[in-house]
Amino acid sequence: MNYWIFDAYRTDNQIILWAKTKEGNVRLERPFSTKIYMEANGEEFCQTYHLPYSKTTKKNYLSQNVDVLEIEITNLQLYETIIRKIEHLSKHSLTLYNADIPPEQEFFYKYHLYPGVY
Numbered sequence: 162m163n164y165w166i167f168d169a170y171r172t173d174n175q176i177i178l179w180a181k182t183k184e185g186n187v188r189l190e191r192p193f194s195t196k197i198y199m200e201a202n203g204e205e206f207c208q209t210y211h212l213p214y215s216k217t218t219k220k221n222y223l224s225q226n227v228d229v230l231e232i233e234i235t236n237l238q239l240y241e242t243i244i245r246k247i248e249h250l251s252k253h254s255l256t257l258y259n260a261d262i263p264p265e266q267e268f269f270y271k272y273h274l275y276p277g278v279y
Contacts, residue, residue, distance in 0.1 A: 166276050169265040171237035176268045194235040195267050197244065198258035201228040206251055219258070229258060237264045 164180040164187065171177070171193075178189040198219060199207070207214045207230060214230040221227045234240055244260045259267070269275065 166274060169268065169276070171240075171264050173236050173238050175237075176265060178274075191268070193237065193264065193268055194233055195237065195240065195259075195264045196231050196233050197260045198229040198231055199247070200256040201230060203230055203251070203255045206247075206255060207232070210250060212247075221258075234264075240264055 164182045166178055166180050168179040169176060172190075174192055174194060175190050176193045178191070180187045180189060198217075199214070201216070204214070204216075206212070212232060214232050217229060217231045218226050219229050234243055240263070244257065247255065247257065262270075
Protein backbone atom coordinates (compact mmCIF):
# COMPACT_ATOMS: atom_id res chain seq x y z
CA MET A 162 0.00 0.00 0.00
CA ASN A 163 1.33 3.42 -0.94
CA TYR A 164 0.38 6.24 1.38
CA TRP A 165 1.31 9.64 2.78
CA ILE A 166 1.25 10.13 6.54
CA PHE A 167 -0.26 13.52 7.23
CA ASP A 168 -1.16 13.45 10.93
CA ALA A 169 -0.17 11.67 14.13
CA TYR A 170 -1.44 12.03 17.66
CA ARG A 171 -1.67 9.99 20.84
CA THR A 172 -4.39 8.49 22.95
CA ASP A 173 -3.92 6.73 26.30
CA ASN A 174 -1.70 3.92 25.01
CA GLN A 175 -1.78 4.30 21.23
CA ILE A 176 -0.40 6.40 18.44
CA ILE A 177 -3.02 7.28 15.84
CA LEU A 178 -1.80 7.91 12.31
CA TRP A 179 -3.80 9.39 9.48
CA ALA A 180 -2.61 8.48 6.02
CA LYS A 181 -3.78 9.39 2.56
CA THR A 182 -3.99 6.58 0.01
CA LYS A 183 -5.30 6.42 -3.54
CA GLU A 184 -8.50 5.00 -2.10
CA GLY A 185 -8.92 7.79 0.49
CA ASN A 186 -7.93 8.62 4.07
CA VAL A 187 -7.01 5.80 6.44
CA ARG A 188 -6.83 5.89 10.24
CA LEU A 189 -4.22 3.55 11.73
CA GLU A 190 -3.97 2.74 15.44
CA ARG A 191 -0.83 1.26 16.95
CA PRO A 192 -0.23 0.39 20.62
CA PHE A 193 2.75 2.33 21.92
CA SER A 194 4.52 3.21 25.15
CA THR A 195 7.56 5.38 25.54
CA LYS A 196 10.52 5.56 27.87
CA ILE A 197 12.42 8.37 29.47
CA TYR A 198 15.70 7.99 31.27
CA MET A 199 16.89 9.52 34.52
CA GLU A 200 20.41 9.80 35.83
CA ALA A 201 21.28 6.81 38.02
CA ASN A 202 21.45 8.80 41.26
CA GLY A 203 17.67 9.34 40.96
CA GLU A 204 16.97 5.89 42.34
CA GLU A 205 16.02 7.19 45.79
CA PHE A 206 13.67 9.72 44.16
CA CYS A 207 11.93 6.94 42.19
CA GLN A 208 11.55 4.84 45.33
CA THR A 209 10.22 7.77 47.37
CA TYR A 210 7.57 8.61 44.77
CA HIS A 211 6.80 4.98 43.79
CA LEU A 212 7.94 5.53 40.22
CA PRO A 213 8.61 2.15 38.56
CA TYR A 214 12.04 1.96 36.94
CA SER A 215 14.72 -0.41 35.81
CA LYS A 216 18.47 0.09 35.64
CA THR A 217 20.12 0.12 32.25
CA THR A 218 23.10 1.53 30.37
CA LYS A 219 22.74 3.92 27.42
CA LYS A 220 25.18 5.85 25.27
CA ASN A 221 25.22 9.61 25.68
CA TYR A 222 25.84 12.14 22.92
CA LEU A 223 29.60 11.57 23.30
CA SER A 224 29.10 7.80 22.76
CA GLN A 225 30.06 7.11 26.37
CA ASN A 226 28.20 4.46 28.36
CA VAL A 227 26.10 6.00 31.11
CA ASP A 228 24.17 4.18 33.83
CA VAL A 229 20.57 5.43 33.89
CA LEU A 230 17.14 4.55 35.19
CA GLU A 231 14.60 3.62 32.54
CA ILE A 232 11.07 4.83 33.26
CA GLU A 233 8.34 3.50 30.99
CA ILE A 234 5.35 5.73 30.35
CA THR A 235 2.43 3.62 29.20
CA ASN A 236 -0.27 6.31 29.34
CA LEU A 237 0.86 8.70 26.63
CA GLN A 238 -1.74 11.30 27.64
CA LEU A 239 0.22 11.79 30.89
CA TYR A 240 3.64 12.12 29.23
CA GLU A 241 4.24 15.84 29.80
CA THR A 242 2.50 15.76 33.19
CA ILE A 243 4.81 13.03 34.47
CA ILE A 244 7.91 14.85 33.24
CA ARG A 245 6.80 18.18 34.75
CA LYS A 246 6.00 16.43 38.04
CA ILE A 247 9.45 14.80 38.16
CA GLU A 248 11.11 18.15 37.41
CA HIS A 249 9.01 19.96 40.01
CA LEU A 250 9.44 17.39 42.80
CA SER A 251 13.18 17.06 42.16
CA LYS A 252 13.55 20.85 41.85
CA HIS A 253 15.19 20.24 38.46
CA SER A 254 18.13 18.53 40.18
CA LEU A 255 17.87 15.27 38.21
CA THR A 256 18.94 14.96 34.61
CA LEU A 257 16.29 13.46 32.33
CA TYR A 258 17.06 12.03 28.91
CA ASN A 259 14.59 11.74 26.00
CA ALA A 260 12.08 13.78 28.00
CA ASP A 261 12.04 16.40 25.27
CA ILE A 262 11.03 13.95 22.52
CA PRO A 263 7.23 13.77 22.09
CA PRO A 264 5.86 10.21 21.86
CA GLU A 265 4.63 10.82 18.29
CA GLN A 266 8.12 11.79 17.20
CA GLU A 267 9.68 8.80 18.96
CA PHE A 268 7.17 6.55 17.18
CA PHE A 269 8.35 7.94 13.83
CA TYR A 270 12.01 7.37 14.79
CA LYS A 271 11.36 3.83 15.99
CA TYR A 272 9.50 2.76 12.84
CA HIS A 273 11.49 4.87 10.34
CA LEU A 274 8.44 6.91 9.31
CA TYR A 275 8.40 10.46 8.05
CA PRO A 276 5.38 12.76 7.79
CA GLY A 277 4.48 13.61 4.22
CA VAL A 278 6.73 10.96 2.67
CA TYR A 279 5.23 8.65 0.07
